Amino acid sequence: MVRRKVRLLPVSEFKEAVVLIAKCGESHKSYGIRMEKTGTDRWLTTWAFPIKDSSAKREGYDKIQVKGDISFSDDYPGCPYCGGHGLTLCPCGHLSCTIMRSNVFTCEWCGMQGEIGNYSGETIVAGADY
Numbered sequence: 001m002v003r004r005k006v007r008l009l010p011v012s013e014f015k016e017a018v019v020l021i022a023k024c025g026e027s028h029k030s031y032g033i034r035m036e037k038t039g040t041d042r043w044l045t046t047w048a049f050p051i052k053d054s055s056a057k058r059e060g061y062d063k064i065q066v067k068g069d070i071s072f073s074d075d076y077p078g079c080p081y082c083g084g085h086g087l088t089l090c091p092c093g094h095l096s097c098t099i100m101r102s103n104v105f106t107c108e109w110c111g112m113q114g115e116i117g118n119y120s121g122e123t124i125v126a127g128a129d130y
Protein backbone atom coordinates (compact mmCIF):
# COMPACT_ATOMS: atom_id res chain seq x y z
CA MET A 1 0.00 0.00 0.00
CA VAL A 2 1.36 3.35 -1.02
CA ARG A 3 0.83 6.15 1.33
CA ARG A 4 0.60 9.50 -0.29
CA LYS A 5 1.62 12.47 1.67
CA VAL A 6 -0.73 15.33 1.30
CA ARG A 7 0.56 18.73 2.14
CA LEU A 8 -2.13 20.95 3.53
CA LEU A 9 -1.61 24.53 2.57
CA PRO A 10 -2.65 27.22 4.96
CA VAL A 11 -5.62 29.15 3.61
CA SER A 12 -3.52 32.25 3.13
CA GLU A 13 -1.54 30.61 0.32
CA PHE A 14 -4.66 30.39 -1.77
CA LYS A 15 -5.59 33.97 -1.27
CA GLU A 16 -6.12 36.13 -4.24
CA ALA A 17 -5.39 39.76 -3.60
CA VAL A 18 -6.33 42.81 -5.61
CA VAL A 19 -5.63 46.49 -5.33
CA LEU A 20 -8.45 48.95 -5.76
CA ILE A 21 -8.01 52.66 -6.19
CA ALA A 22 -9.85 55.12 -3.99
CA LYS A 23 -9.68 58.89 -3.85
CA CYS A 24 -9.45 60.99 -0.74
CA GLY A 25 -11.76 63.99 -0.61
CA GLU A 26 -9.54 65.61 2.00
CA SER A 27 -6.32 65.63 -0.02
CA HIS A 28 -7.78 64.99 -3.53
CA LYS A 29 -5.16 62.29 -4.00
CA SER A 30 -5.48 58.62 -4.92
CA TYR A 31 -4.53 55.64 -2.85
CA GLY A 32 -4.45 51.91 -3.28
CA ILE A 33 -6.51 49.56 -1.14
CA ARG A 34 -5.38 45.98 -0.91
CA MET A 35 -8.16 43.42 -0.64
CA GLU A 36 -7.82 39.69 -0.17
CA LYS A 37 -10.39 37.31 -1.49
CA THR A 38 -11.64 35.18 1.38
CA GLY A 39 -14.41 33.36 -0.47
CA THR A 40 -16.89 33.77 -3.29
CA ASP A 41 -17.68 37.46 -3.44
CA ARG A 42 -16.12 37.94 -0.01
CA TRP A 43 -13.27 40.38 0.39
CA LEU A 44 -11.16 41.51 3.30
CA THR A 45 -9.58 44.95 3.15
CA THR A 46 -6.14 44.72 4.67
CA TRP A 47 -4.02 47.69 3.65
CA ALA A 48 -4.05 51.16 2.14
CA PHE A 49 -1.13 53.05 0.66
CA PRO A 50 -0.52 56.25 -1.30
CA ILE A 51 -0.45 55.78 -5.05
CA LYS A 52 -0.12 57.97 -8.12
CA ASP A 53 -2.86 57.86 -10.74
CA SER A 54 -0.23 57.23 -13.41
CA SER A 55 1.21 54.18 -11.67
CA ALA A 56 -2.28 52.83 -10.93
CA LYS A 57 -2.94 52.81 -14.64
CA ARG A 58 0.42 51.24 -15.45
CA GLU A 59 -0.10 48.42 -12.95
CA GLY A 60 -3.47 47.66 -14.50
CA TYR A 61 -5.33 48.35 -11.26
CA ASP A 62 -8.00 50.18 -13.22
CA LYS A 63 -9.17 46.91 -14.76
CA ILE A 64 -10.06 45.25 -11.47
CA GLN A 65 -13.61 44.82 -10.26
CA VAL A 66 -14.79 43.67 -6.87
CA LYS A 67 -18.26 43.04 -5.58
CA GLY A 68 -20.06 41.32 -2.78
CA ASP A 69 -19.32 41.20 0.90
CA ILE A 70 -16.49 43.54 1.84
CA SER A 71 -15.08 43.79 5.34
CA PHE A 72 -12.08 45.44 6.94
CA SER A 73 -9.31 43.70 8.83
CA ASP A 74 -8.65 44.87 12.39
CA ASP A 75 -5.31 46.37 11.43
CA TYR A 76 -6.49 48.16 8.31
CA PRO A 77 -4.64 51.47 8.62
CA GLY A 78 -7.24 53.70 6.97
CA CYS A 79 -6.68 56.32 4.31
CA PRO A 80 -2.99 57.28 4.11
CA TYR A 81 -3.94 60.97 3.80
CA CYS A 82 -6.83 61.65 6.16
CA GLY A 83 -6.74 58.46 8.25
CA GLY A 84 -10.41 57.78 7.61
CA HIS A 85 -11.60 54.19 7.73
CA GLY A 86 -14.78 54.78 5.78
CA LEU A 87 -15.13 54.17 2.07
CA THR A 88 -18.13 55.13 0.02
CA LEU A 89 -19.04 53.62 -3.32
CA CYS A 90 -20.59 56.10 -5.74
CA PRO A 91 -23.08 54.92 -8.38
CA CYS A 92 -20.28 55.66 -10.87
CA GLY A 93 -18.57 52.56 -9.46
CA HIS A 94 -15.66 54.25 -7.72
CA LEU A 95 -14.57 54.51 -4.11
CA SER A 96 -13.81 57.65 -2.16
CA CYS A 97 -13.09 58.35 1.50
CA THR A 98 -16.33 58.86 3.38
CA ILE A 99 -16.04 62.55 4.07
CA MET A 100 -19.29 64.31 4.85
CA ARG A 101 -19.81 68.02 4.60
CA SER A 102 -23.19 69.06 6.02
CA ASN A 103 -24.31 65.43 5.69
CA VAL A 104 -23.49 65.43 2.00
CA PHE A 105 -20.95 63.16 0.42
CA THR A 106 -19.14 64.25 -2.73
CA CYS A 107 -17.64 61.65 -5.06
CA GLU A 108 -14.03 62.51 -5.84
CA TRP A 109 -14.30 60.77 -9.20
CA CYS A 110 -17.42 62.19 -10.85
CA GLY A 111 -18.37 65.01 -8.49
CA MET A 112 -21.79 63.61 -7.70
CA GLN A 113 -23.20 64.62 -4.33
CA GLY A 114 -25.67 62.85 -2.13
CA GLU A 115 -26.51 61.20 1.12
CA ILE A 116 -25.03 57.83 1.90
CA GLY A 117 -26.99 54.61 1.86
CA ASN A 118 -25.85 51.14 2.76
CA TYR A 119 -23.57 49.28 0.43
CA SER A 120 -25.50 46.37 -1.00
CA GLY A 121 -22.94 44.54 -3.07
CA GLU A 122 -22.70 46.59 -6.23
CA THR A 123 -19.66 46.17 -8.40
CA ILE A 124 -16.75 48.44 -7.61
CA VAL A 125 -14.46 49.48 -10.41
CA ALA A 126 -10.94 49.94 -9.21
CA GLY A 127 -9.78 52.75 -11.05
CA ALA A 128 -8.62 55.42 -13.21
CA ASP A 129 -10.74 57.22 -15.79
CA TYR A 130 -9.01 59.92 -17.76
Ligand SMILES: [Zn+2]
Nearest residue numbers: 024079082097
Ligand atom coordinates in the same frame (compact mmCIF):
# COMPACT_ATOMS: atom_id res chain seq x y z
ZN1 LIG B 1 -8.90 60.15 2.98
Ligand SMILES: [Zn+2]
Nearest residue numbers: 090092107110
Ligand atom coordinates in the same frame (compact mmCIF):
# COMPACT_ATOMS: atom_id res chain seq x y z
ZN1 LIG C 1 -18.87 59.05 -8.65
